[in-house]
Amino acid sequence: MARTKVVIIGGGFGGMTAARFLRDAEVVLIDRTNHHVFQPLLYQVATAALSPTDIAWPLRTLFRSQPNVRVVMDDVVSIDRSARVVRLRDSAPIAFDTLIVAPGSRHAYFGHDEWEALAPGLKTMADAVYLRERMLLAFEEAERQRAETGMQDRLTFVIVGGGPTGVELAGSLIEIGRKAMGPDYPHLRLEDLSIILVEAGPRVLPGFDPALSAKALTALERMGVTVKLNNPVSAVRADGVMVGNEWIPSTNVVWAAGNKASPLLNTLAVPRDANGRIKVRPDLTIPDEPWIFVIGDSAHCLDRDGSPLPGIAPVAMREGQYVASVINQNLPPDQRSPFTYTDRGMLATIGRAQAVAQIGPIHASGFLAWALWCIVHVFFLIGLRNRIRVMSEWTWYYLTFKPGARLLFEQPAGRPHSSSTQQTEATAVEDRAPTRRAA
Amino acid sequence: MARTKVVIIGGGFGGMTAARFLRDAEVVLIDRTNHHVFQPLLYQVATAALSPTDIAWPLRTLFRSQPNVRVVMDDVVSIDRSARVVRLRDSAPIAFDTLIVAPGSRHAYFGHDEWEALAPGLKTMADAVYLRERMLLAFEEAERQRAETGMQDRLTFVIVGGGPTGVELAGSLIEIGRKAMGPDYPHLRLEDLSIILVEAGPRVLPGFDPALSAKALTALERMGVTVKLNNPVSAVRADGVMVGNEWIPSTNVVWAAGNKASPLLNTLAVPRDANGRIKVRPDLTIPDEPWIFVIGDSAHCLDRDGSPLPGIAPVAMREGQYVASVINQNLPPDQRSPFTYTDRGMLATIGRAQAVAQIGPIHASGFLAWALWCIVHVFFLIGLRNRIRVMSEWTWYYLTFKPGARLLFEQPAGRPHSSSTQQTEATAVEDRAPTRRAA
Numbered sequence: 092m093a094r095t096k097v098v099i100i101g102g103g104f105g106g107m108t109a110a111r112f113l114r115d116a117e118v119v120l121i122d123r124t125n126h127h128v129f130q131p132l133l134y135q136v137a138t139a140a141l142s143p144t145d146i147a148w149p150l151r152t153l154f155r156s157q158p159n160v161r162v163v164m165d166d167v168v169s170i171d172r173s174a175r176v177v178r179l180r181d182s183a184p185i186a187f188d189t190l191i192v193a194p195g196s197r198h199a200y201f202g203h204d205e206w207e208a209l210a211p212g213l214k215t216m217a218d219a220v221y222l223r224e225r226m227l228l229a230f231e232e233a234e235r236q237r238a239e240t241g242m243q244d245r246l247t248f249v250i251v252g253g254g255p256t257g258v259e260l261a262g263s264l265i266e267i268g269r270k271a272m273g274p275d276y277p278h279l280r281l282e283d284l285s286i287i288l289v290e291a292g293p294r295v296l297p298g299f300d301p302a303l304s305a306k307a308l309t310a311l312e313r314m315g316v317t318v319k320l321n322n323p324v325s326a327v328r329a330d331g332v333m334v335g336n337e338w339i340p341s342t343n344v345v346w347a348a349g350n351k352a353s354p355l356l357n358t359l360a361v362p363r364d365a366n367g368r369i370k371v372r373p374d375l376t377i378p379d380e381p382w383i384f385v386i387g388d389s390a391h392c393l394d395r396d397g398s399p400l401p402g403i404a405p406v407a408m409r410e411g412q413y414v415a416s417v418i419n420q421n422l423p424p425d426q427r428s429p430f431t432y433t434d435r436g437m438l439a440t441i442g443r444a445q446a447v448a449q450i451g452p453i454h455a456s457g458f459l460a461w462a463l464w465c466i467v468h469v470f471f472l473i474g475l476r477n478r479i480r481v482m483s484e485w486t487w488y489y490l491t492f493k494p495g496a497r498l499l500f501e502q503p504a505g506r507p508h509s510s511s512t513q514q515t516e517a518t519a520v521e522d523r524a525p526t527r528r529a530a
Numbered sequence: 531m532a533r534t535k536v537v538i539i540g541g542g543f544g545g546m547t548a549a550r551f552l553r554d555a556e557v558v559l560i561d562r563t564n565h566h567v568f569q570p571l572l573y574q575v576a577t578a579a580l581s582p583t584d585i586a587w588p589l590r591t592l593f594r595s596q597p598n599v600r601v602v603m604d605d606v607v608s609i610d611r612s613a614r615v616v617r618l619r620d621s622a623p624i625a626f627d628t629l630i631v632a633p634g635s636r637h638a639y640f641g642h643d644e645w646e647a648l649a650p651g652l653k654t655m656a657d658a659v660y661l662r663e664r665m666l667l668a669f670e671e672a673e674r675q676r677a678e679t680g681m682q683d684r685l686t687f688v689i690v691g692g693g694p695t696g697v698e699l700a701g702s703l704i705e706i707g708r709k710a711m712g713p714d715y716p717h718l719r720l721e722d723l724s725i726i727l728v729e730a731g732p733r734v735l736p737g738f739d740p741a742l743s744a745k746a747l748t749a750l751e752r753m754g755v756t757v758k759l760n761n762p763v764s765a766v767r768a769d770g771v772m773v774g775n776e777w778i779p780s781t782n783v784v785w786a787a788g789n790k791a792s793p794l795l796n797t798l799a800v801p802r803d804a805n806g807r808i809k810v811r812p813d814l815t816i817p818d819e820p821w822i823f824v825i826g827d828s829a830h831c832l833d834r835d836g837s838p839l840p841g842i843a844p845v846a847m848r849e850g851q852y853v854a855s856v857i858n859q860n861l862p863p864d865q866r867s868p869f870t871y872t873d874r875g876m877l878a879t880i881g882r883a884q885a886v887a888q889i890g891p892i893h894a895s896g897f898l899a900w901a902l903w904c905i906v907h908v909f910f911l912i913g914l915r916n917r918i919r920v921m922s923e924w925t926w927y928y929l930t931f932k933p934g935a936r937l938l939f940e941q942p943a944g945r946p947h948s949s950s951t952q953q954t955e956a957t958a959v960e961d962r963a964p965t966r967r968a969a
Contacts, residue, residue, distance in 0.1 A: 125666065125670065142581050142582075142583040143581075144581040149714070151714035151715070152714060155713055155714060158716070161677075161716070162714075163674070163677075164670050164674075165674075181674070182674055182678060183678045227564065231564065231603050235602065235603075235604075235620070235621055238600075238602075239621060239622045274594050275588070275590035275591060275594060275601075276590070277597070277600065
């Protein structure tokens with residue numbers, strides 16, 4: 092039998108796991124960056140606690156020992172089902188026998204895509220580095236204004252979305268802001284820093300047990316985070332957000348609410364859910380295409396109880412493993428057992444020695460849950476080197492409160508503008524390079 | 531006595547050292563970035579061997595324990611000697627009693643400033659990150675073209691300037707390219723990679739003893755670097771460089787030749803040398819201004835034998851220390867002993883286990899010089915944390931040849947363009963964000 096040619100779109104948790112388990116097929120793994128990111132720790136890059144290289148790995152290096160995997164760095168523009176090729180922005184089209192679609196998602200702005208520029212999200216390393224720059228610049232700017240004018244405006248960060256990303260970001264920001272950065276900005280008083288977490292629903296961490304949500308809320312408020320529940324954001328402007336009937340002035344709004352699947356999925360022309368995810372069949376394929384699989388944040392896949400599986404790393408990884416196994420065995424559709432997912436629990440960290448854990452019947456919070464969170468996250472980081480780095484960074488930070496990644500680069504001139512269009516976004520070119528002033 | 535107000539322009543080796551030794555005065559340290567960079571290791575960031583955070587420190591953190599030092603992140607636009615203020619781009623003017631001018635230098639393009647966009651230099655962290663992106667993109671692009679078309683053009687990097695930076699960059703690039711990156715790009719043959727080091731003069735490392743220059747040349751050529759001596763670059767275009775009478779096609783040209791002092795020095799209106807450096811008096815002050823000091827790459831300061839001191843970190847640090855001592859003692863001009871510098875030797879690394887060292891009468895090369903280089907550079911890195919990180923990175927890389935910092939970020943859209951004008955450069959806004967394609 093000739094080796095089947097498998098194309099994987101996306102090097103996130105789903106696509107990377109599928110590639111790792113595909114030991115026989117000829118695999119082409121396409122990603123628009125050159126690296127895999129450990130997304131659950133992105134918020135720590137955004138708050139300068141970790142460095143980008145601590146939680147990302149070049150895909151080529153990851154697949155060095157797998158000669159059957161070819162890595163292509165490019166944007167997928169469309170999927171041509173009849174011609175059996177994916178079309179790329181820069182490279183020649185790539186043919187496939189089997190396709191695994193795992194392009195991930197962006198945040199959902201609920202019909203207000205224009206808010207993204209004002210309230211950036213946190214899905215990629217580029218997002219994290221951009222948020223880090225905004226945060227550091229905000230502190231520099233506040234310090235400068237206080238030193239010169241004694242201005243008394245508060246330094247306000249608004250985080251939209253009370254899920255794990257929003258909670259982790261809020262907790263991390265107030266810790267960094269109050270304890271670590273305070274001593275560095277002599278004109279800022281610690282109480283001037285205001286971190287506001289906005290959640291449209293009635294509680295933070297809605298995926299968790301209500302008792303743990305309550306514990307997380309208490310922990311956040313004790314740390315100094317202002318939590319506003321039961322009110323959606325109705326407007327975002329450059330100078331603030333409208334939350335319910337309240338106008339909150341802030342030039343630092345971060346979006347951590349909702350998921351919107353990649354527009355690339357449009358080109359498959361199959362039914363999708365309200366978030367744009369494809370309603371996959373029990374074997375994760377699309378209708379009438381037994382060899383086109385959709386996994387990760389792109390798949391609307393039903394749990395045993397009929398609710399869709401959440402867009403989290405463990406689900407994507409299990410899906411990647413399942414699809415690889417189907418392909419490795421060359422199983423015809425009628426011989427495939429449906430994909431199943433066993434929930435191994437959920438963890439969310441709030442701050443130093445503060446977390447919540449929900450593992451089957453076991454619900455925990457506080458230091459124990461936090462220790463568990465640390466162990467689990469370090470365990471899942473790929474490769475010894477990064478484990479040691481992250482462990483040492485955390486130990487260092489825990490002991491000293493000096494985050495190690497607080498760099499802002501200057502803006503040199505005279506270099507050519509490079510541009511790139513994004514299939515999933517508008518075609519605006521932007522300057523993500525760290526600059527003195529965020530527009 | 532009221533505390534004197536000292537303003538320091540620049541947080542490089544000179545300015546940072548001066549600030550550290552100024553224990554009594556009220557100090558304002560101005561830098562256009564928020565960090566101090568250990569410049570001698572910038573080439574390792576450019577070749578992805580180290581991460582930016584490994585060799586840079588936020589200035590605010592460095593001066594946390596010195597409450598007399600205030601850090602301001604801004605661009606100095608001009609120095610007003612009569613009003614005794616420095617004018618800044620964003621902030622209000624800052625008054626001084628005593629001024630220390632240490633803005634550093636850029637590379638000299640010998641009257642061809644338009645070459646900078648085509649052949650970027652390596653002076654700042656932003657430069658290093660930009661070069662890293664160009665290098666990684668060049669490999670990605672070559673791999674892509676080979677995979678699609680079998681194109682046989684060589685992947686050529688030209689490095690202009692045979693001083694320590696050029697030699698270190700050339701050695702590091704060929705190592706990374708041949709040994710570490712080779713296995714990751716299956717369509718590239720190792721012999722396709724061509725690293726060409728161009729030096730206008732008759733030997734590499736012209737500051738060293740001729741015998742050591744010869745050893746460095748032999749080591750570079752044995753590693754596979756092509757060295758072209760005795761020919762200046764006469765033209766730079768987007769598709770190559772003209773070296774003497776030879777046209778070298780290359781889309782990856784790096785500039786590591788010469789120094790040009792900051793244009794900010796113009797605003798002092800005092801005599802300067804051919805490189806734009808100010809001819810300082812024996813106490814490092816400018817004519818008729820006993821309390822305006824110029825140090826580091828900005829100062830043309832004569833050695834005991836009448837030759838100007840080189841623009842290297844040890845000189846800048848000694849100058850910073852000397853100026854701080856004069857200010858701390860409030861010495862009138864006639865009581866100041868002239869600045870003197872005792873050469874403590876020079877080191878340059880070429881590659882793994884390859885370096886040259888010249889310390890007084892001791893001249894060494896090979897592994898011993900390299901071990902010395904490692905010890906000296908780690909010793910001078912500030913702070914335990916970064917020492918451990920750099921040591922572990924080097925050990926890791928030495929053992930595995932897997933450089934750890936090879937990340938390219940995608941280009942998100944929808945974010946505001948930020949712009950910044952540079953006092954030392956044209957006002958072009960550029961996008962240094964990693965992109966798929968370097969224009």
